Amino acid sequence: MALATTENTTAAPLDRPRDGGGSFGPAVALSCRECGARYDLGPSFACIECFGPLEIAYDFGRVTREQIAEGPANIWRYRSLLPVPADVASKPNMAPGWTKLVNAGNLARELGIRSLHVKDDSGNPTHSFKDRVVAIAVEAARTFGFHTLSCSSTGNLAGAVAAAAARAGLDSCVFIPSNLEEAKIVMASVYGGRLIGIDGTYDDVNRFCSELIGDELGEKWGFVNVNLRPYYAEGSKTLAYEIAEQLGWRIPEQIIVPVASGSQLTKIDKGFKELIALGLVEDTPYKIFAAQAEGCSPVSAAYKAGHDVIRPVRPDTIAKSLAIGNPADGPYVLDIARRTGGAVEDVTDAEIVDAIRLLARTEGIFAETAGGVTVGVLRKLVASGTLDPDAETVVLNTGDGLKTLDVVATEARPTAVIRPSLDAFRAAIA
Numbered sequence: 001m002a003l004a005t006t007e008n009t010t011a012a013p014l015d016r017p018r019d020g021g022g023s024f025g026p027a028v029a030l031s032c033r034e035c036g037a038r039y040d041l042g043p044s045f046a047c048i049e050c051f052g053p054l055e056i057a058y059d060f061g062r063v064t065r066e067q068i069a070e071g072p073a074n075i076w077r078y079r080s081l082l083p084v085p086a087d088v089a090s091k092p093n094m095a096p097g098w099t100k101l102v103n104a105g106n107l108a109r110e111l112g113i114r115s116l117h118v119k120d121d122s123g124n125p126t127h128s129f130k131d132r133v134v135a136i137a138v139e140a141a142r143t144f145g146f147h148t149l150s151c152s153s154t155g156n157l158a159g160a161v162a163a164a165a166a167r168a169g170l171d172s173c174v175f176i177p178s179n180l181e182e183a184k185i186v187m188a189s190v191y192g193g194r195l196i197g198i199d200g201t202y203d204d205v206n207r208f209c210s211e212l213i214g215d216e217l218g219e220k221w222g223f224v225n226v227n228l229r230p231y232y233a234e235g236s237k238t239l240a241y242e243i244a245e246q247l248g249w250r251i252p253e254q255i256i257v258p259v260a261s262g263s264q265l266t267k268i269d270k271g272f273k274e275l276i277a278l279g280l281v282e283d284t285p286y287k288i289f290a291a292q293a294e295g296c297s298p299v300s301a302a303y304k305a306g307h308d309v310i311r312p313v314r315p316d317t318i319a320k321s322l323a324i325g326n327p328a329d330g331p332y333v334l335d336i337a338r339r340t341g342g343a344v345e346d347v348t349d350a351e352i353v354d355a356i357r358l359l360a361r362t363e364g365i366f367a368e369t370a371g372g373v374t375v376g377v378l379r380k381l382v383a384s385g386t387l388d389p390d391a392e393t394v395v396l397n398t399g400d401g402l403k404t405l406d407v408v409a410t411e412a413r414p415t416a417v418i419r420p421s422l423d424a425f426r427a428a429i430a
Contacts, residue, residue, distance in 0.1 A: 023143040027083035030230055031057040033332075041083075043144050043227040053328070054230045056083050063278050065249060068241075073098040075132055075238040081274065082238075083231050084139045093138055094164050096131035097238050099123040101246040101394075106362040107375075111382050115392040117252070119243055120365055126187065127400035128321075128368075129264070130160035133235035134224055138164050140231035141222035148173055148221045152206040154260065154321045155184035156399055161224055162191035173221070175205050180320060183403045201315055203326050225261075236264040240271025243394055244281050251275070251286045253391035256378050258370045258398055259290045259299055259344070260322040262329030269336045287342040289387065290333050291377035293319035293369075294346045299330045303337060303344035310334075318349045318407045319369040321399060343386050347376035353407055355379065359397070366401035374398075 030039040034052025045054055063080050071077025075097030076089040089095070100120045108116035121129040134157070141149055149165040149172045151157050158174040165172035172193030176185070177200060189195045198205045206225075212218040213226050224232045244251055251272050257265040269288055275281045292300045295317025298310045310330035315323035327333070337344050347355070352369055355376035360366050367375065374395050381387035401408070416428035 023085050023139070024083045025079060025085060026058045026060050026081065027056045028059045029057040030054040043140070043146075043222070045227055045229045056230050056234055058083075060274075060278060063280065065245075065280060068245070068280075075135060075235065078238055078241050081241065082136060082234055084136060088139060091139075091142075092167050092169065093135055094125045094131050094160075094167055096124045096135055098242060101243060102363060102365065104363050104395075107359065110358070110362055111379055111389075113382060113389045113393060117243075117247075117392075117394045118359070118363060118365060118397055119239065119394055120397045121239070122365070122367070122371075122397060122400035126156070126159045126163045127403065128156035128160065129236070129239065129396075129398040130156045131164070132238050133157075133232045134160040134164045136235040137222065137224035137228045137232035138168050138170070140228050141170065141224075142168070144222065146220050146222035147171055149224065150174060150209070150218070150221050151224045152176075152202065152209040152226075153188075154202045154323055155180045155188070155403070156321050157225065158188035158195065159184060159191075162188050162193045162195070165193055166191045175209055177202055177205055177320075181404055181406060183405060187403070202324050203312070233263045233267055236267035237271035237274070239264070239396070240268045241275065244272070244275055247392075249281050251281055251284055252394040253285070254287045254289065254342075254387060254393040256289045256291055256374045256381070256387075256393070256395045258322055258374050258396060259292050259330075259333055260324045260327065260370075262290075262299065262327045262333040264398075265290055266329050266332045266336060269340070286340060287391075288336050288340045289342040289377065289381060290337050290344040291374045292344065292346040293317040293322055293352060293373050294348045295319070296323045296325060297346035298325060299327060299333050300344045300346040302330070303334055308334060317352075318404070319352055319373050320404075321368065321370045322373060343381065345377045345380055345386070347373060347380060349407075351376040351380070356401060356408055360401070365397060367397040368399035368401050368404040369407055370399055371397035371401070372407075 032047035032052045035050045037049045074095040102118040104116045104118045124131040149170050151161045152175050162172045175196045178197035222228045276283045296315035298313045302310050312326035315325050352372035356372035359375050378395050418424040418428050
């Protein structure tokens with residue numbers, strides 16, 4: 001069966017990178033995660049031998065902490081570990097990354113945790129971690145001569161793609177479920193590209209994009225999470241790199257990661273393993289915990305049932321950025337959680353909202369619903385004794401709460417409304 005790409009070709013057997021290697025830095029091939037078959041670097045995403053997912057294989061050479069530290073304060077400081085050219089920082093791109101790792105002492109004390117940090121990715125250019133993955137995809141799109149950047153999205157990715165395309169001088173056309181949060185729809189449309197709403201879930205949108213990619217309408221289009229997915233997904237590794245570097249070049253003992261497709265979690269694990277293999281950090285054990293919303297928790301359900309197969313669900317949750325009912329990397333999330341001694345847990349919509357407020361009240365971080373999921377799961381894991389309160393722990397916030405205002409708006413009102421006088425103020429706060 002032929003593998004559909006925008007060039008309507010199959011993945012080519014490994015010979016050499018199509019561009020001679022320069023545009024992809026240390027990347028040398030595409031490798032099947034299932035059977036290990038290797039292919040030329042190209043706009044391909046599935047193995048023609050077993051239909052397993054393709055990912056980037058590297059020949060890193062020698063990489064030092066000093067080389068990394070000399071780089072810019074964004075993800076391009078790790079260009080020697082990514083499938084991008086050496087001069088990537090000089091090109092017009094969004095330059096995401098190097099977001100804050102917040103020492104969350106107030107939240108830690110409230111939950112009874114000894115050491116807790118929040119990796120706050122709301123500080124990226126379009127206020128979510130998606131800027132990281134899109135930045136890598138843009139470089140691949142340039143190399144392959146694509147003129148339009150596209151994606152299926154639960155919201156944050158749509159805005160990140162539209163913004164990155166505008167900055168790179170590319171056209172964009174992004175596809176979203178038509179019932180997304182209004183703030184995400186506005187953000188995705190403001191950059192001037194085409195925004196197409198589809199009646200259905202994210203999984204419906206994704207299936208449509210898979211059809212479009214094999215049609216002449218999609219020729220010379222780079223779908224960041226389809227035919228550019230092997231490159232795109234590598235951007236999530238930079239979260240692992242930054243966390244380790246910001247902790248003084250060590251891996252945290254425990255990390256809580258939100259799960260939509262599951263790709264972010266798998267690439268954080270890959271990033272940690274690469275740092276260990278390169279001798280940039282000590283080889284210490286770490287546990288990865290996966291967090292889902294109860295209304296879309298197929299990976300959590302499989303984990304709790306002891307299954308290896310993910311049963312798709314129809315999402316029904318306020319955490320729309322995580323609402324992928326058939327997560328492509330779900331089985332790999334299960335493997336990683338089990339291998340590292342972590343777990344997969346879920347929280348209700350009410351717990352999500354409460355966790356958003358908790359993080360805001362204790363650390364001044366206004367998280368979107370995905371951040372409410374990770375903090376809510378953190379609290380649940382501590383309460384159940386699943387997570388070690390004495391171990392150094394990192395929890396991810398992957399987006400800005402300004403994008404999901406509706407979920408906390410019902411209780412958002414002034415503490416009091418008074419006349420402009422001291423007596424009125426005294427009475428109000430008495």
